[in-house]
Amino acid sequence: MDSVLHTRGRFGPRTLLITTAALPLTGWAIHAVALHKQLAATRRDPLTGLLRRDTYTARARRLLARHDDTAVVMVDADRFKAINDRLGHAAGDTVLAAFGARLTAWAGPRASVGRLGGDEFAVVLQLPADRRALRLEQLVRMLHTPVVLDDGRTVAVAASVGAATPDVTGSRDLSALQRAADAALYDGKHTGRAVLATTAHATVPSVNGRRAGRPGTAAWGRAA
Numbered sequence: 001m002d003s004v005l006h007t008r009g010r011f012g013p014r015t016l017l018i019t020t021a022a023l024p025l026t027g028w029a030i031h032a033v034a035l036h037k038q039l040a041a042t043r044r045d046p047l048t049g050l051l052r053r054d055t056y057t058a059r060a061r062r063l064l065a066r067h068d069d070t071a072v073v074m075v076d077a078d079r080f081k082a083i084n085d086r087l088g089h090a091a092g093d094t095v096l097a098a099f100g101a102r103l104t105a106w107a108g109p110r111a112s113v114g115r116l117g118g119d120e121f122a123v124v125l126q127l128p129a130d131r132r133a134l135r136l137e138q139l140v141r142m143l144h145t146p147v148v149l150d151d152g153r154t155v156a157v158a159a160s161v162g163a164a165t166p167d168v169t170g171s172r173d174l175s176a177l178q179r180a181a182d183a184a185l186y187d188g189k190h191t192g193r194a195v196l197a198t199t200a201h202a203t204v205p206s207v208n209g210r211r212a213g214r215p216g217t218a219a220w221g222r223a224a
Contacts, residue, residue: 045115047093048100056114057174060124063112064172071127071165072177073136073194074185075103075143077119078158091149095157098147106139122178127163136163136194144192160189164197176202 043055084092107113111125143159162185169176180197183204188195
């Protein structure tokens with residue numbers, strides 16, 4: 001009995017009031033965590049886990065503004081339509097998810113890695129000049145590694161890669177860098193190598209911020 005009274009003495013009205021007040025806060029904290037997860041989910045592509053275009057763009061611009069040794073890398077999956085047509089869309093989804101995982105692993109946690117749409121990806125990261133060629137070669141090897149499908153089949157994959165740096169475009173403007181990287185990518189299409197943009201790539205004609213001739217740009221230009 002004495003021990004019970006002693007316990008009650010330690011937990012007085014003030015303690016009970018604090019405990020009671022904490023209950024709604026705990027519920028709100030759980031709700032806040034859920035909201036945070038939902039918000040984070042809206043920022044990422046559900047198939048690949050990469051950033052959606054808007055979030056990728058915002059993070060990419062911050063990186064370009066803060067660092068001198070930044071590069072923009074554009075990636076297209078090669079012959080992706082043939083994979084969908086021959087093996088089905090589920091196989092195509094597996095390939096895209098694999099590309100997303102490989103780009104994330106290659107770029108590291110401080111990069112901005114986004115899926116721009118379809119089989120097109122972009123990365124903005126710090127890429128020092130003395131390691132640039134080696135790192136891009138590493139990326140090409142990773143993207144050309146066969147992908148194992150859910151049913152155990154293996155599918156050969158490939159990608160075209162183009163990269164651009166501010167010293168080539170003369171600015172840190174993300175759109176200009178992506179255009180130059182896209183033009184370099186096109187020059188290296190189906191060659192199995194990454195192409196680093198030159199000043200010539202930085203001056204190619206563009207339509208709505210994309211290399212003229214890229215599928216879809218003509219239609220966008222007419223709409224504008």
